[in-house]
Amino acid sequence: MSEFLLNTARQTLLLELxxxxxxxxxxxxxxxxxxxxxIHSEGKVIVAGIGKSGHIGKKIAATLASTGTPSFFVHAAEALHGDLGMIEPRDVMLFISYSGTAKELDLIIPNLKDKGAKLLAMTGKLRSPLALAADAVLDISVEREACPMRxxxxxSTVxxxxxxxxxxxxxxxxxxxxEEDFARSHPAGALGARLLNKVHHLMRTGDALPQVQDNTSVMDAMLELSRTGLGLVAIxxxxxxVEGVFTDGDLRRWLVGGGNLNAPVVEAMTKGGVTLQAQSRAIDAKEIMxxxxxxxxxxxxxxxxLTGAINLQDFYQAGIL
Structure with a gap:
């Protein structure tokens, strides 16, 4: 039985391929x-179909919508009970029917012609009523279905x-x-987090921002370092x-070297250092770090x-991995 199942599955895939x-x-x-x-439509794309064609049509409509083409799916039967009112002259209808003879077409096609909307056909029968009425025909014909009973x-659905x-x-x-256009259609997804978030969306501000002036002592900078727990203080x-940063590592090196805690922090800090732009993309900032x-x-x-500060954990929490 196991070999039979595998052989049937392989045969199905090979036929579809x-x-x-x-x-x-x-x-x-x-x-x-x-x-x-x-491309040149000033309206939207309405994808229509029945049965298996309708199921595939929903996916096609969703793909068009997520890649920059306003689109939605309408069931052909529902179209005849009010949904045709959604269609405007500037719209395009993509009707999917393998046979091209769905009875709903008898009423849908004249309605589209009256409105002046374009009709695109996706069918396996190039001489069908749907194909003959369409402004363009996409041929999805097959010699045989992968179903053993054909x-x-x-x-055909593939x-x-x-x-x-x-x-x-x-x-x-x-x-x-x-990519950024795609992300705007998927703001809650991982791609949206990567491409839409800017540094200023994620950075720490206010009391969470570790900062001291350049005339501050190493002691006060150390206290600010401990208070915020970010791992650095902006000087x-x-x-x-920003003239530099004072980090945990700078503090350790200063103490090991016998430095005085009352000395100016500018003597112990890392001069210059890396600063990030608030308006830059978060993913680019993370790559720099x-x-x-x-x-x-x-x-x-x-x-x-200085407007804020950020660490790697802030990126991870925002889903930017």
Missing amino acids: QEASRLPERLGEDFIRAANAI LAPTS NTLMMGDALAMAVMQARGFN CNAARN MKRKIAAAPVVDENGV
Whole structure:
């Protein structure tokens, strides 16, 4: 039984891969027309379908929406009971039907023509009513389904999904949609955390910001170091420009070397040091810290004035790994 199950699974995958391998050679003028219709549309893309086509259509609509194309899915039957009212002349409908003969099309197609909305077809029958009425046809035909009875949609649904992905990716790249655009559609995800967060979103401010003036003693700087627990204290001049940092390591080296706790902290601090820009991306700031092998750093504004401080733990807590 185990070998039978594995053989059936392998045969299914091989059949689906074989059918999918024919898709690239079908891309041509119709694909270009379909992509351009979406790119130049001033409205939205409505994806419609029934049954398995509808399930795949939901995923295609979601992919379009997350990659810069306003899009949503409408069940073909629901479209005939009010949802057609969502469609405007500037919109594009992508209708998925392998047979291209869904009875709902008899009412949907005339309605789209009256509105002036464009119709794109994703079908396996290039002479079907859907294909003949469409402004562009995407061919998802298969020679055989992977189902042993050749009945259950299998190879055809894989083709549908892949053609939808091809369309979405082509449109996305033509529009110059980038990582940050994608992150704005996924602000709660890991990518959103990496690309949308700026240093000023994560940095410590107010009482949590360790800072002393440059005329402070090593003792007072040590107390500030202990109070905040960040691992460093920013040493600033009267204008709050950072002149250096005083770290746990600086304190140990000062004490081991016999330094006086009443001496000015500028004698014990690390001069200059790494400062981060408040408006820079958090992921870029983290990379700087990792490269310089430091656990914390002061944050300054565009004028070099101290505005905050941050350590690696702040990045990790924000999901920037």
